[in-house]
Amino acid sequence: MREVDARGRSCPEPVIMTKRALKESDEIDVLVDNRASLENVQRFGRAMKKNVSAKEEGNGWRIEIRR
Amino acid sequence: MEGTKLTSLVRSSGCNAKLPPGDLHKVLSGLPPFHSEALIAGYESADDAFVYDIGSGKVLIETVDFFPPMVDDPFLFGEIAAANALSDIYAMGAEPAVALSIACFPSCLDLDVLRKIMLGARSRTDEAGCAIAGGHTISDREPKFGLAVTAIHDKYRVWTNGGADVGDSLVLTKKLGVGILMTASKGGECPEDAYNDAVSAMRTLNKHARDTALEYRVHAATDVTGFSLLGHAAEMAEASGCMITLLSSALPVHGAVYELASFGFLPEGRYTNEDYIGDKVSFPPDFDPVLRDVMFSPETSGGLLLSMPERDAAEYIRRMEGQAWKIGFVSPEGVKPVSVSI
Numbered sequence: 001m002r003e004v005d006a007r008g009r010s011c012p013e014p015v016i017m018t019k020r021a022l023k024e025s026d027e028i029d030v031l032v033d034n035r036a037s038l039e040n041v042q043r044f045g046r047a048m049k050k051n052v053s054a055k056e057e058g059n060g061w062r063i064e065i066r067r
Numbered sequence: 068m069e070g071t072k073l074t075s076l077v078r079s080s081g082c083n084a085k086l087p088p089g090d091l092h093k094v095l096s097g098l099p100p101f102h103s104e105a106l107i108a109g110y111e112s113a114d115d116a117f118v119y120d121i122g123s124g125k126v127l128i129e130t131v132d133f134f135p136p137m138v139d140d141p142f143l144f145g146e147i148a149a150a151n152a153l154s155d156i157y158a159m160g161a162e163p164a165v166a167l168s169i170a171c172f173p174s175c176l177d178l179d180v181l182r183k184i185m186l187g188a189r190s191r192t193d194e195a196g197c198a199i200a201g202g203h204t205i206s207d208r209e210p211k212f213g214l215a216v217t218a219i220h221d222k223y224r225v226w227t228n229g230g231a232d233v234g235d236s237l238v239l240t241k242k243l244g245v246g247i248l249m250t251a252s253k254g255g256e257c258p259e260d261a262y263n264d265a266v267s268a269m270r271t272l273n274k275h276a277r278d279t280a281l282e283y284r285v286h287a288a289t290d291v292t293g294f295s296l297l298g299h300a301a302e303m304a305e306a307s308g309c310m311i312t313l314l315s316s317a318l319p320v321h322g323a324v325y326e327l328a329s330f331g332f333l334p335e336g337r338y339t340n341e342d343y344i345g346d347k348v349s350f351p352p353d354f355d356p357v358l359r360d361v362m363f364s365p366e367t368s369g370g371l372l373l374s375m376p377e378r379d380a381a382e383y384i385r386r387m388e389g390q391a392w393k394i395g396f397v398s399p400e401g402v403k404p405v406s407v408s409i
Contacts, residue, residue: 010078012254015331036335043331043360 006041007033007060015044018065022048026067033060071176073144074253077135077209079335081147081367083246084134085293087339107225114228114306115155115289116218126222130155132292133169133213137249137367138266141180145187145212146270151292151368152214153195157277158290158371160226161218163195168202171211184212195272226288228299229306235286236380237311237395240276240387241268241370243296243361244324251323251332261323268321269368276371279386283379291369295340297362297405299372300395301347304404307374312406313395315358328360336365348405362407 002025006014014030014037021028022045030041038054038061045052045065054063074080085091095110107118107126116130132152136144149166156163168188172181181204192199197216231237245265251257257265273290280288287307291299296313304311340363350359374397375383384391398406 011335012250012256012332016254016256034335036333036338039338040331040333043329043333047330 002028004028004030006037007031009037010034011036011040015040018044022065028065030063030065031057031060032063038063072139073136073141073180073210074139076173080135080137080253081246081249081365083293083334083336083365083367085336085365088294088298088343089339092343108227115158118159118225120222121219124222126220126225128156128159128161128218128220128225129215131169131213131215133211134367135209135211141183142187143266143270145184146191147266147368148212149188149191149214150270150272152216153191153197154273154290154292154368156216156218157273158226158288159218159220160224160277160281160285160288161220163192163197163216164218166192166197166199166214166216168199169213169215170202170204171207171209172204173208173210174206176210188212188214191270191272195274226285227306228287228289228303231287231303231307231309231311231374231397232376233309233397233399234377235374235397236377236393237300237313237397238373238375238380238384238391239291239319239370239394240273240373240391241271241291242319242321243291243366243369244321244364245269245367245369246334246336246365247324247328247332247361248321249367250334251327254332256327256332258323261321264321273371276387276391280371280373280383283383284376285373286376287374289372291366291372293336293365294344295337295363295365297348298340298344301344301404303372303374305347307397308400310398310401310404310406311395312398312408313362315355315362315407315409317392317394318362319392319394320361324361325357328364329357333360334365337363340365347403348407349403350407351409354407354409
């Protein structure tokens with residue numbers, strides 16, 4: 001599973017990182033640590049017609065983007 | 068550092084850089100109250116500027132606004148920052164007379180960048196007929212620019228956000244979505260046409276919108292900036308003791324905004340705005356979540372939001388020739404200050 005660490009990044013960077021990673025891999029995990037990134041990365045995943053879920057992890061969230 | 072991209076130096080930009088409104092409210096509400104007979108409207112009224120009675124039927128209107136760059140071109144940034152600061156005066160129905168500039172500037176940047184920012188601001192204040200009479204500049208890691216603007220106006224001709232009347236039409240004078248477009252632009256994802264339209268809208272003064280509206284009855288006015296369309300509409304509804312219904316299908320939105328919003332190019336302020344005013348807005352069931360995002364997103368140098376009698380609004384919109392849209396109407400006080408309808 002490819003993991004994208006977008007912690008410490010502010011929007012739109014986590015979305016751009018997610019977009020790049022999804023070009024190379026169908027299924028990825030994205031780590032984020034702020035609410036805007038959590039929401040925006042999930043929106044991007046759904047707009048790409050993926051199954052998206054998020055769970056709290058550490059001081060942030062792990063967003064699972066699946067086929 | 069010549070050729071440095073201005074936006075690469077800042078974390079957030081434009082009106083999106085405002086402190087979350089909920090946080091600011093916590094601070095302000097904890098301060099000891101201040102009373103002055105002459106102060107007609109201060110910060111507690113959540114209006115665009117303060118209004119201070121200077122006697123003989125005249126008032127002083129003052130506002131300050133500054134922010135980090137949302138565009139890389141320094142001249143353009145100066146233009147947008149100035150248009151945005153001047154807008155608060157137009158939203159009070161007044162004409163800017165004199166301004167002071169406020170600048171933060173990194174010592175590592177070429178001073179010519181600051182000169183271009185100031186020239187950009189001058190081009191807007193010249194058009195407004197407003198003098199920049201001085202200012203203050205400090206060294207800072209992130210560049211920021213804005214103006215404190217002063218107007219003198221007739222006491223009984225001030226527009227506030229508190230006079231909206233049942234039956235009024237609500238008119239908006241710029242399209243929505245520039246905050247979303249600038250967020251996408253920061254990631255290199257904003258189409259050129261949409262970017263150019265947004266920039267052109269942000270640097271446009273609300274002078275023409277205000278001057279033209281003077282010929283009609285305006286019951287309440289504000290401008291749409293960092294607190295989003297919904298935030299500013301809620302402030303107007305609460306100050307007026309009425310309910311504002313916004314017609315989502317009538318909202319003018321810049322090209323590409325809807326698609327970029329659906330892909331998650333949303334400024335952080337979109338979420339802090341909903342935290343602050345989400346419970347003041349009702350949406351129909353199954354409302355389009357993307358439009359909801361657009362309506363909660365911060366705008367930079369947005370249009371005037373005017374509450375006018377229906378006939379005045381219709382005539383005003385005709386006169387504005389495609390630069391004003393009816394986006395809602397005013398009803399008696401309801402369950403929530405703002406009701407969104409399809």
